[in-house]
Amino acid sequence: PIGLVSFEATAVNNNSVRLNWETSSEQNNDYFVVERSLSGADGWVEIAQVSGAGNSQTPLYYTVLDNMPLNGVSYYRLKQVDYNAQERIHDMESVYIDIAGVSDLVIFPNPATDLVTLKGDLVSLSTFKLLNAMGQDIRLNVSSYKQGDGTLVLDISSLTSGVYMVKNGTKVYSLIKQ
Known part of the structure; x- marks a missing residue:
């Protein structure tokens, strides 16, 4: 359904997380869901939903900003959903935010x-x-x-x-x- 080139999570000014991803192609791609977890194993919470291009053979770039990140290490993953509701979970990224300014x-x-x-x-x-x-x-x-x-x-x-x-x-x- 998609050719995922990259998925990255980056801390911005210690108060938000920028999530970027690139696709090389998309086929029947309805939308993407960006999810966050404290453990990386369970407790995934949807933080954003982004419309897909449907069908495309050119590189496309997407960006989401998490303005309410968790303090400490958080895990982000990208889920892709087809028009027929079939889901695929892609790579997971971790990022560290020290909101309180006090590291443990x-x-x-x-x-x-x-x-x-x-x-x-x-x-x-x-x-x-x-x-x-x-x-x-x-x-x-x-x-x-x-x-x-x-x-x-x-x-x-x-x-x-x-x-x-x-x-x-x-x-x-x-x-x-x-």
Whole structure:
């Protein structure tokens, strides 16, 4: 139905998110739905609906602005709906917004495949734990790539796909390994 070239989510001035996408072609494309989630796994909420071109063989560009973004990391995805109501969900993008100006712990990109960055106050190898589904600390299974200024980059390529927990002090955050 569509040839999706790109889908991008970008923070704008720490108070909104710009979502851009490009199609190379469209066939029977009724409309697009942009959805947002706090977890990236469930709880998807429609934030915008944009009419499609129907049928087109030329590149088309679309933009939506989320003026009410969530604080912290949010996930956005693009859903395309045909005239016959058949839906297709396309790529997911994550973006970080610090509305309050006070950062906690940010994990990005999330989901991740190889490298993941932990950013926030008091982030160091001595204060965080990486837990598997059984609650075991497996941080020795990953190597630290770079550390400094409240930022820690981890190589998680050796981990199997799944959901992991990052514990920083008393707070726990999800990390999804693709």
